[in-house]
Amino acid sequence: MNAAVRAVTRAGIEQGWEVYGVRSGYSGLIGGSFRRLLVRDVGGLMQQAGTFLGSARCPEFRMDEGKDTALHVLNREGIEGLVVIGGNGSQTGAHALAERGFPVVGVASTIDNDLYGSEITIGVDTALNIALEAIDRLKATASSHGRAFLVEVMGRHCGYLALMAAIAGGAEAVVIPEREVDPTELAEQLRACYQRGKSHAVVVVAEGARHNAGTLVRHFEENRARLGFELRATILGHVQRGGTPGAFDRLLATRLGAAAVASLAHGRHGVLMGLVRGEVGATPLAEVVTHQKTIDLELFELARVMAQ
Ligand code: F6P
Numbered sequence: 001m002n003a004a005v006r007a008v009t010r011a012g013i014e015q016g017w018e019v020y021g022v023r024s025g026y027s028g029l030i031g032g033s034f035r036r037l038l039v040r041d042v043g044g045l046m047q048q049a050g051t052f053l054g055s056a057r058c059p060e061f062r063m064d065e066g067k068d069t070a071l072h073v074l075n076r077e078g079i080e081g082l083v084v085i086g087g088n089g090s091q092t093g094a095h096a097l098a099e100r101g102f103p104v105v106g107v108a109s110t111i112d113n114d115l116y117g118s119e120i121t122i123g124v125d126t127a128l129n130i131a132l133e134a135i136d137r138l139k140a141t142a143s144s145h146g147r148a149f150l151v152e153v154m155g156r157h158c159g160y161l162a163l164m165a166a167i168a169g170g171a172e173a174v175v176i177p178e179r180e181v182d183p184t185e186l187a188e189q190l191r192a193c194y195q196r197g198k199s200h201a202v203v204v205v206a207e208g209a210r211h212n213a214g215t216l217v218r219h220f221e222e223n224r225a226r227l228g229f230e231l232r233a234t235i236l237g238h239v240q241r242g243g244t245p246g247a248f249d250r251l252l253a254t255r256l257g258a259a260a261v262a263s264l265a266h267g268r269h270g271v272l273m274g275l276v277r278g279e280v281g282a283t284p285l286a287e288v289v290t291h292q293k294t295i296d297l298e299l300f301e302l303a304r305v306m307a308q
Helices: 002-014 025-031 064-076 088-099 124-145 160-169 183-195 213-222 247-265 298-306
Strands: 019-022 034-037 082-086 104-108 148-153 173-175 201-206 231-235 271-276 279-284
Touching: 002 019, 002 082, 002 247, 019 025, 025 064, 025 088, 064 088, 082 088, 082 247, 088 104, 104 247, 124 148, 124 160, 124 201, 124 247, 148 160, 148 213, 160 173, 160 201, 160 298, 173 183, 183 201, 183 213, 201 213, 213 231, 247 271, 247 279
Parallel strands: 082 104, 104 271, 148 201, 148 231, 173 201
Antiparallel strands: 019 034, 271 279
16 A cells, blocks of 8 residues: 555656645544655655555444545645545445545555456455465475364455465365355365375465354364364464565556556546556446456366365
């Protein structure tokens, strides 16, 4: 996100605009917490995770009153255009402001990769690499000690991170909300791994799956004697966020941030800037908030084949 803020700032200044950063997302917008950003204020940011502007969930902004206040503050401060960097919640808010006639452009950013209008969003690649590092380490122990490990990754209701981490990490099984696997089926899959001569098993589970780490571990504990092996769980949680952004995310954030400014400059707003068929492209926010992104379930089959 920092790389995107940097890009918006520098591209905006290049347009001859005054650029202001909004602290703590929509709560800063409602509270009028703005900070003028100059070219040097965003120096050295690209290497840093997160956002130096701060971010916050803002229940107030979900209400009409909150949105109206934000609009009032924007007009009062003489702000003429807004770039909203974030995922589904942020872009739903962006759409609400656009519907009220304010010039808004969204930038697709969430580690969950569940935002319609961008094939991949800012943060996904970095979060995926963190998950992979954890899986690789667990795999080394699993293999040396002949154990079965389960890794739960974030993603909210979406299984994208888990599925990709499973494929890239060479996991033996994957559990995602889009393709639920129940505990008995999973136990069978793992037993089959041992029968095929594997000395270990790694399972990647999405936090949003009905049978997440908690329920799966409980099932394996309760049936330990019958199954003949135990399943130990590692929940990555917020560790998955906050990693030093990799080259892919820095470039994507820079391109999308600059494109958002160009879009505003051309008077094209009410859109989300994302990666569309490999290129930077705009999708109407109205479309973004009414469509659900799906994951390619052929990749689930690929994960199965590769787990042999
Ligand atoms: O949307 C990003 C995300 O990290 C999800 O993967 C996760 O479920 C959620 O945010 C965690 O949110 P919070 O930090 O507010 O608990």
